[in-house]
Amino acid sequence: MRDARAFAARVWSMVVSFLLLGGSVSAQAPSSGDDVTLIRGGTILTVTRGRIENGSILIRGGKIAAVGRNIEAPPGAKVIDARGKYIMPGIIDCHSHIAIDGGVNEGTLSVTSMVRIEDVLDPTDINIYRDLAGGVTTANILHGSANAIGGLNAVIKLRWGKTAQEMLFEGAMPGIKFALGENPKRSNFTPPPGTPRRYPATRLGVEYTIREAFTQARNYMRQWEEYERRKRAGENVVPPRRDLKLEPLVEVLQGKRLVHAHAYRADEILMLIRLAEEFGFKIATFQHVLEGYKVAREIAAHGAGASTFSDWWAYKVEAYDAIPYNGALMARKGVVVSFNSDSAELARRLNLEAAKAMKYGGLSEDEALALITINPAKQLRIEHRVGSIEVGKDADLVIYSGHPLSVYSIVEKVFIDGQLYFDRETDLARRAEIQKEKEALKARERSAGRRPEPRGRPPEEAVTGGVEHPLSPRSGKEVRP
Amino acid sequence: MRKRALVLIIAFGLVLALSLLNVWAQQRGETYAITNARIVPITGPVIERGTVVIRDGKIAAVGRNVSIPAGARVVNAQGMWVYPGFIDSGTTIGLTEIGQVAATVDVNEIGDFNPQLKAIVAVNPSSEIIPVTRVNGITTVLTTPRGGILSGQAALINLDGWTWEEMLVKAPVGIYFNFPTIASGRFFDPETFQPRERSFEEARRQREERLQRVRQLLDDARAYAKAKRAAEAGVPEGNAANIRDRQPLLVNPVLEALVPVVEGTLPLIVAANNDRDIKAAVEFAEEQKVKILISGGLEAPKVVQLLKEKNIPVLLGPVLSLPRSEDDPYDSTFTAAKQLYEAGVKFAFLTNDASNARNLPYHAAMAVAFGLPREEALRALTIYPAEIFGVADRLGSIEVGKVANLVVWDGDPLEIRSQVRHLFINGRPVPLETKHTQLYERYRNRP
Numbered sequence: 001m002r003d004a005r006a007f008a009a010r011v012w013s014m015v016v017s018f019l020l021l022g023g024s025v026s027a028q029a030p031s032s033g034d035d036v037t038l039i040r041g042g043t044i045l046t047v048t049r050g051r052i053e054n055g056s057i058l059i060r061g062g063k064i065a066a067v068g069r070n071i072e073a074p075p076g077a078k079v080i081d082a083r084g085k086y087i088m089p090g091i092i093d094c095h096s097h098i099a100i101d102g103g104v105n106e107g108t109l110s111v112t113s114m115v116r117i118e119d120v121l122d123p124t125d126i127n128i129y130r131d132l133a134g135g136v137t138t139a140n141i142l143h144g145s146a147n148a149i150g151g152l153n154a155v156i157k158l159r160w161g162k163t164a165q166e167m168l169f170e171g172a173m174p175g176i177k178f179a180l181g182e183n184p185k186r187s188n189f190t191p192p193p194g195t196p197r198r199y200p201a202t203r204l205g206v207e208y209t210i211r212e213a214f215t216q217a218r219n220y221m222r223q224w225e226e227y228e229r230r231k232r233a234g235e236n237v238v239p240p241r242r243d244l245k246l247e248p249l250v251e252v253l254q255g256k257r258l259v260h261a262h263a264y265r266a267d268e269i270l271m272l273i274r275l276a277e278e279f280g281f282k283i284a285t286f287q288h289v290l291e292g293y294k295v296a297r298e299i300a301a302h303g304a305g306a307s308t309f310s311d312w313w314a315y316k317v318e319a320y321d322a323i324p325y326n327g328a329l330m331a332r333k334g335v336v337v338s339f340n341s342d343s344a345e346l347a348r349r350l351n352l353e354a355a356k357a358m359k360y361g362g363l364s365e366d367e368a369l370a371l372i373t374i375n376p377a378k379q380l381r382i383e384h385r386v387g388s389i390e391v392g393k394d395a396d397l398v399i400y401s402g403h404p405l406s407v408y409s410i411v412e413k414v415f416i417d418g419q420l421y422f423d424r425e426t427d428l429a430r431r432a433e434i435q436k437e438k439e440a441l442k443a444r445e446r447s448a449g450r451r452p453e454p455r456g457r458p459p460e461e462a463v464t465g466g467v468e469h470p471l472s473p474r475s476g477k478e479v480r481p
Numbered sequence: 482m483r484k485r486a487l488v489l490i491i492a493f494g495l496v497l498a499l500s501l502l503n504v505w506a507q508q509r510g511e512t513y514a515i516t517n518a519r520i521v522p523i524t525g526p527v528i529e530r531g532t533v534v535i536r537d538g539k540i541a542a543v544g545r546n547v548s549i550p551a552g553a554r555v556v557n558a559q560g561m562w563v564y565p566g567f568i569d570s571g572t573t574i575g576l577t578e579i580g581q582v583a584a585t586v587d588v589n590e591i592g593d594f595n596p597q598l599k600a601i602v603a604v605n606p607s608s609e610i611i612p613v614t615r616v617n618g619i620t621t622v623l624t625t626p627r628g629g630i631l632s633g634q635a636a637l638i639n640l641d642g643w644t645w646e647e648m649l650v651k652a653p654v655g656i657y658f659n660f661p662t663i664a665s666g667r668f669f670d671p672e673t674f675q676p677r678e679r680s681f682e683e684a685r686r687q688r689e690e691r692l693q694r695v696r697q698l699l700d701d702a703r704a705y706a707k708a709k710r711a712a713e714a715g716v717p718e719g720n721a722a723n724i725r726d727r728q729p730l731l732v733n734p735v736l737e738a739l740v741p742v743v744e745g746t747l748p749l750i751v752a753a754n755n756d757r758d759i760k761a762a763v764e765f766a767e768e769q770k771v772k773i774l775i776s777g778g779l780e781a782p783k784v785v786q787l788l789k790e791k792n793i794p795v796l797l798g799p800v801l802s803l804p805r806s807e808d809d810p811y812d813s814t815f816t817a818a819k820q821l822y823e824a825g826v827k828f829a830f831l832t833n834d835a836s837n838a839r840n841l842p843y844h845a846a847m848a849v850a851f852g853l854p855r856e857e858a859l860r861a862l863t864i865y866p867a868e869i870f871g872v873a874d875r876l877g878s879i880e881v882g883k884v885a886n887l888v889v890w891d892g893d894p895l896e897i898r899s900q901v902r903h904l905f906i907n908g909r910p911v912p913l914e915t916k917h918t919q920l921y922e923r924y925r926n927r928p
Contacts, residue, residue, distance in 0.1 A: 126807050133811045188581045192674035293924050313917075314610065314836035316581035325921040332925075345803045352843065355897040361921075407846035407896055431810060438808065 042082030090137025090396030105144030134348030328361020538908030566620025571831030575604030589628030598633030
């Protein structure tokens with residue numbers, strides 16, 4: 001009975017929030033891929049090919065079909081007037097934990113390469129809509145940083161209203177989360193009373209944990225190679241036992257899976273570079289990488305990307321030497337740099353985070369915009385699809401009321417694959433109506449004598465206790481990276 | 482030979498005289514003139530090509546036709562803007578250095594009731610966070626303890642000074658009060674290390690119990706105040722027989738701290754965000770006849786009429802946070818300031834941060850992007866908090882006689898790309914160097 005009531009309350013709240021916040025837009029969004037749309041008369045910030053004043057973008061079949069000054073609307077095309085507006089590519093957030101059902105960490109082991117974020121995507125997480133409303137169209141959904149080797153990531157497009165499966169960025173290269181430093185050694189984590197500490201507890205142990213895992217993975221890979229060789233030779237051989245933990249690591253060794261490594265301090269960044277080089281693979285991105293500016297030369301030489309915050313610092317010891325010039329310094333030394341959010345909140349204004357790289361370190365407008373568009377696309381190996389406004393790319397576009405690097409500009413429309421997924425006008429227009437509907441639903445519940453348990457806010461103590469990625473009960477989102 | 486000695490003596494004498502002069506000048510305070518600037522006094526119209534004269538730490542003159550005093554150091558602010566220093570109405574600056582290193586954090590004391598704790602005495606003037614914050618134009622912050630229910634006394638400080646005494650603007654400004662919330666639903670139980678469910682009824686009971694304890698404490702404070710008055714008044718004449726009954730007042734620091742609260746001269750700074758809690762806090766204040774400010778207030782727009790009616794100011798923010806409820810509009814935190822403004826509720830912005838309190842202007846800017854008039858946003862960063870904290874005679878605008886907390890910007894201070902070019906706190910020029918600029922210079926030059 002209690003359960004049934006709780007269930008009813010949850011369904012009720014889901015229905016309300018769906019109607020309230022997103023149902024409207026996605027319900028109207030055309031589903032056919034053959035639609036033709038012309039966005040006309042705005043300032044286009046292509047990121048890779050400069051700026052086009054009074055330009056137009058033709059969208060056909062979800063792709064950008066033409067970009068330029070004088071594009072006529074084909075018959076039957078939907079025309080969107082963007083005069084006075086700015087259009088830029090959809091923002092790509094290279095470090096996010098939205099849309100995850102439950103906790104972001106499988107924190108029991110130091111190596112959890114067998115678990116997959118893809119299995120726990122929650123397409124109803126309201127933060128998807130909120131971040132979409134901030135211009136984010138693609139996000140790298142990462143496992144948490146509790147383990148030296150964490151779980152597998154999922155790159156998604158924020159196709160609000162679609163299923164988890166439909167949100168996956170089709171064809172995106174798979175990846176895995178690593179973590180170095182304080183979090184995997186659990187410096188800021190108090191184990192429950194009576195439980196043993198988990199290995200490792202030092203940065204030395206973190207290195208060894210990764211080395212041990214890759215030693216195993218290399219042996220495992222060789223077993224399979226040996227098996228394949230003998231099978232090809234016609235021998236009757238038994239295949240090796242499948243190991244779901246080692247398989248993703250073999251893919252890393254083979255260059256088929258990207259490593260996204262949470263790291264802060266210069267020493268540990270250098271450590272992982274050397275370890276990876278020893279095993280013959282590359283680190284795709286260092287995440288956070290707040291001391292990256294100290295070893296920018298080494299990061300650039302290895303060819304890793306750096307996915308960092310603009311200005312977070314001092315929340316823990318390994319973030320005490322973090323400086324807001326980090327992004328610009330690394331970029332100047334040849335590193336492909338992106339600014340990520342690691343936060344459903346920050347993701348709503350990554351355009352303004354990009355502006356901080358102009359303030360701190362003097363990047364140009366295009367360089368700043370690249371931090372949240374083409375650079376993260378490169379880091380995720382999806383730059384052939386997204387990250388700039390170019391013919392042939394996905395029509396993932398954001399229309400701003402003004403220049404996206406100005407604090408006074410707001411997101412008005414967001415397209416993914418040429419479809420309108422966020423429209424501020426529609427959102428505003430539906431609010432009163434939805435409020436009325438909500439009140440009616442509440443009244444009905446009341447008159448039926450039912451009273452849904454209000455959903456409590458996560459209390460503070462839940463946040464302050466288990467510092468690194470504690471279970472925030474409602475969203476399961478990371479509290480501090 | 483003798484001639485050389487004479488020259489040496491004269492030179493020495495000169496140096497001595499100059500350094501004495503210098504010491505004297507420093508004690509008196511240098512005179513500065515910021516010239517050719519666009520001055521935004523906040524409380525008056527913008528002054529084009531104006532001059533601000535700073536003397537003895539104060540603003541000595543401001544205007545278009547102000548003569549530059551002889552000997553004044555001149556800062557030519559051609560093409561730049563002068564604003565008063567911004568005020569962050571809620572931080573833990575000075576009380577925290579590295580969030581996850583308990584040894585560096587003095588924010589949460591043990592116990593639920595600590596109204597006697599004074600934030601000011603633990604402000605670390607050497608915190609690296611202080612320079613980092615001020616070089617983005619924030620010259621004054623409210624810093625508060627945050628633990629338990631009554632956390633302690635908030636202090637308003639300037640972000641420059643050799644000691645916390647020199648930093649002090651005013652303390653106490655209020656007593657921080659974490660208003661007990663009705664926290665139902667799933668929560669992480671630190672005792673069992675397990676998530677667990679708390680029913681609405683249980684949560685409501687818990688809140689009521691906590692409030693009851695606050696009521697009790699305020700009653701005690703009233704009784705204490707009465708006893709104190711009686712002790713101070715002494716024994717009435719002609720009542721000498723009772724003289725041996727006279728009791729000296731036993732000083733109780735906890736109740737002592739609450740006397741100005743029950744007497745209505747010191748506000749409780751009530752940390753509350755959701756509408757239900759704000760409403761309950763207002764009712765509580767009415768019932769207890771105490772003055773309150775709301776701190777946080779992200780759902781204040783839902784009870785805006787009540788706040789207007791009771792004339793309760795809101796220390797609003799952080800604006801840059803997620804909507805409080807799943808079914809709030811996506812921009813509810815961004816539009817909160819606009820809604821308070823339209824309803825006529827006085828408010829000021831806060832970050833509730835320390836290390837990134839420097840981003841205060843961008844909280845205000847987001848409110849502007851979502852409909853708050855820009856002038857109002859600037860007031861809520863300057864003169865409104867000064868009024869709310871009772872220091873508008875000293876801070877919050879560029880007016881003669883006020884403390885010279887002045888920031889010279891090369892553009893709109895709400896725009897991220899704008900830079901601070903000169904900074905004055907208490908009339909002294911403050912270098913723009915920070916831990917961050919030092920590391921930047923060091924590593925950009927790494928071969």
